[in-house]
Amino acid sequence: xxxxxxxxxxxxxxxxxxxxxxxxxxxxxxxxxxxxxxxxxxxxxxxxxxxxxxxxxxxxxxxxxxxxxxxxxx
Numbered sequence: 001x002x003x004x005x006x007x008x009x010x011x012x013x014x015x016x017x018x019x020x021x022x023x024x025x026x027x028x029x030x031x032x033x034x035x036x037x038x039x040x041x042x043x044x045x046x047x048x049x050x051x052x053x054x055x056x057x058x059x060x061x062x063x064x065x066x067x068x069x070x071x072x073x074x
Contacts, residue, residue, distance in 0.1 A: 004037065028068045028072075031062070031064035031065045031067070031068050032054065032061075032064075032065040032068055032069070034062065034065075035054065035057070035060075035061045035062055035065040036050065036054065036065075039053060039054070039057040039060060039061070040053035040054060040057065054069050055069060055073075058070075
């Protein structure tokens with residue numbers, strides 16, 4: 001369980017950093033951890049696909065993650 005949580009956290013961090021060309025804060029990573037795992041687990045380790053998946057699922061994301069995704073849009 002700890003590994004999947006860490007993987008999701010790293011996934012969200014990687015996807016968001018690829019989108020905004022900066023490293024997300026721990027708070028931003030935590031905001032998207034559950035959503036990345038729930039909606040985009042198949043894109044673990046694939047930053048461009050994870051980013052696209054989070055954006056495609058923006059209407060389903062938690063409020064916190066949605067705000068992170070919006071704030072990191074180019």
